[in-house]
Amino acid sequence: MNEPQRTVRRAAKVEAEVHVPVAIVGGGACGLTAALMLADTGVNCVVLERDALPNGSTALSSGFIPAPGTRTQREHGVAGDSAGRFAADIQAKAHGRAAPALVEAYAGAIGPALDALQARHGLEWMLLDGFLYPGHSVHRMHSLPQKTGAALMAALLAAVEAAGIPVLTQAVVDTLVLDDQDRVIGIDYLRPDGRRETLGCDALLLACNGFGGNPKMVRTLLPEMGEAAFGGHVGNDGSAILWGTALGARLRDLGGYQGHGSWVTPQGALMSWAVMMEGGVQLNCEGRRFHDETQGYSEAAVHVLAQPGGIAWNVFDTPLLALARGFPDFCEAEAAGALRRCDSVAALAECIGCEAPVLQATLDAMRDGAAPDGRVFARGLEAPYFAVKVTGALFHTQGGLDTAPDMRVLRQDGTPLPNLLAAGGAAGGVSGDAVWGYLSGNGLLSAVAGGYIAARTAAALVGHKEASA
Structure with missing residues (x-):
């Protein structure tokens, strides 16, 4: 340009x-x-x-x-x-x-x-x-x-x-x-x-x-x-x-701007951050969480881009899927093929490309209630799991x-x-x-x-x- x-x-x-x-x-x-x-x-x-x-x-x-x-x-x-x-x-x-x-x-x-x-x-x-x-x-x-x-x-x-x-x-x-x-x-x-x-x-x-x-x-x-x-x-x-x-x-x-850590890729659509606020998590390609998702979706863009390949996975379960489907942007992304269903931890690990024991430890830590980064979880995620591949994006300055x-x-x-x-x-x-x-x-x-x-x-x-x- x-x-x-x-x-x-x-x-x-x-x-x-x-x-x-x-x-x-x-x-x-x-x-x-x-x-x-x-x-x-x-x-x-x-x-x-x-x-x-x-x-x-x-x-x-x-x-x-x-x-x-x-x-x-x-x-x-x-x-x-x-x-x-x-x-x-x-x-x-x-x-x-x-x-x-x-x-x-x-x-x-x-x-x-x-x-x-x-x-x-x-x-x-x-x-x-x-x-x-x-x-x-x-x-x-x-x-x-x-x-x-x-x-x-x-x-x-x-x-x-x-x-x-x-x-x-x-x-x-x-x-x-x-x-x-x-x-x-x-x-x-x-x-x-x-x-x-x-x-x-x-x-x-x-x-x-x-x-x-x-x-x-x-x-x-x-x-x-x-x-x-x-x-x-x-x-x-x-x-x-x-x-x-x-x-x-x-x-x-x-230097101020709005980023977003939930830009669905490769479909190029926005996924609502409500899923993160209500119990969803972002995992990198190693199957680990890497930030406190409740701090905000803008700064999440920088955290996601810092991961290998600039990629993360939004991971959630059935109750959160129902919440996500209340937002037209998510429905469009789902219709475009962005949503992956995984019936077990092993299947989710295969989807992400990580080791199952590492992923299991991440999910178990959620059930403990409080994560090392300070985020408090009301409950753990239960199978079936759902995953959406995302990257970080710039929305407006x-x-x-x-x-x-x-x-x-x-x-x-x-x-x-x-x-x-x-x-x-x-x-x-x-x-x-x-x-x-x-x-x-x-x-x-x-x-x-x-x-x-x-x-x-x-x-x-x-x-x-x-x-x-």
């Missing part, structure tokens, strides 16, 4: 046939949420999307969003959760290295954002209350009934269409146009036939995700993931970082443009650019600067909460401009 050309040009004005109050670059969960919230306030916007159909990283995710204090949470009788408790969980997972102001902003905004999407745009949330995801102290993970990111994108797109919001697809934005006061006044973009077009705007939101699809950036900034499978969207080419660098904007937490809590992009000196905003994967997230800082759901948290906050900021900026015109 060639390095994308993302530039900034200066002009006193733009020659554009169309001018909108707010332009949004990127039609994933972040951009579409922002567009819906702007429509609710009566502010017109246009979403520009590089693909023929908006999908992005959201469609490739599980579509799960953590949020405290929602209507859905209350209806399920979940008590004691709050933005403060959620913020504490985020910081605990990041070892205190997440940006405090952003943690507070996202934790406070995500509940109202989900409630607004439900009340005004028909997204009917359900609460995943059968188990706790790593790092969460209470059940707060929300999903649409289909439990897929593709369903989330379809619902957002349907809402955008119903609201009459224009989404310009196959529009590759490559240039930001700013005046001499650092105010964005337009954007240049390419059409499929090679034509270049310009759109004028009063405010711009970059919602174009991170750099996981840019191999050169990944090898430079995330060397441990340089050769890992990429489970995200190839359009995550680092555009926001390239524009920010050209503008002299400040960058943050470029968590570093990017540094922003104020209102999503305005910051200069190197910490002052905000007048009307340039960034959210979701384009901005630095709340996972700190390392893989282990990622709390389950942080990606869609920053996308949806960030889009919600950015819309309020953009609406205020545009309103102020109109009032002073």
Whole structure:
């Protein structure tokens, strides 16, 4: 892949046939949420999307969003959760290295954002209350009934269409146009036939995700993931970082990312980590466990890649198979032939390619209750055993443009650019600067909460401009 050309040009004005109050670059969960919230306030916007159909990283995710204090949470009788408790969980997972102001902003905004999407745009949330995801102290993970990111994108797109919001697809934005006061006044973009077009705007939101699809950036900034499978969207080419660098904007937490230690191979599908949390284990080709699986699926990617061949086996039994089959991603992987049934320890050892006595000792240690790494098992696994071959993968990056809590992009000196905003994967997230800082759901948290906050900021900026015109 060639390095994308993302530039900034200066002009006193733009020659554009169309001018909108707010332009949004990127039609994933972040951009579409922002567009819906702007429509609710009566502010017109246009979403520009590089693909023929908006999908992005959201469609490739599980579509799960953590949020405290929602209507859905209350209806399920979940008590004691709050933005403060959620913020504490985020910081605990990041070892205190997440940006405090952003943690507070996202934790406070995500509940109202989900409630607004439900009340005004028909997204009917359900609460995943059968188990706790790593790092969460209470059940707060929300999903649409289909439990897929593709369903989330379809619902957002349907809402955008119903609201009459224009989404310009196959529009590759490559240039930001700013005046001499650092105010964005337009954007240049390419059409499929090679034509270049310009759109004028009063405010711009970059919602174009991170750099996981840019191999050169990944090898430079995330060397441990340089050769890992990429489970995200190839359009995550680092555009926001390239524009920010050209503008002299400040960058943050470029070493942060979401990995996943359960990327089914060779099928290339995601297996839910719920199986690990409820008693499943990861074994290497020697038949040994090699980390505490309950610490999180993001850092598990690094642990798995460190094993011989970068391979591990997810091993579980019949009750856990029933749990796994509640997730569409697993069902797709099973249909593709990923699931192996083994009726005995000897058969499981043959499947993995390890010595049966070593494997037996691993399984026996689970029955003892507490493993040397500190993980506590409520029970051991019982035959028949089931195994799925997995590797570690990179899903999306968590570093990017540094922003104020209102999503305005910051200069190197910490002052905000007048009307340039960034959210979701384009901005630095709340996972700190390392893989282990990622709390389950942080990606869609920053996308949806960030889009919600950015819309309020953009609406205020545009309103102020109109009032002073």
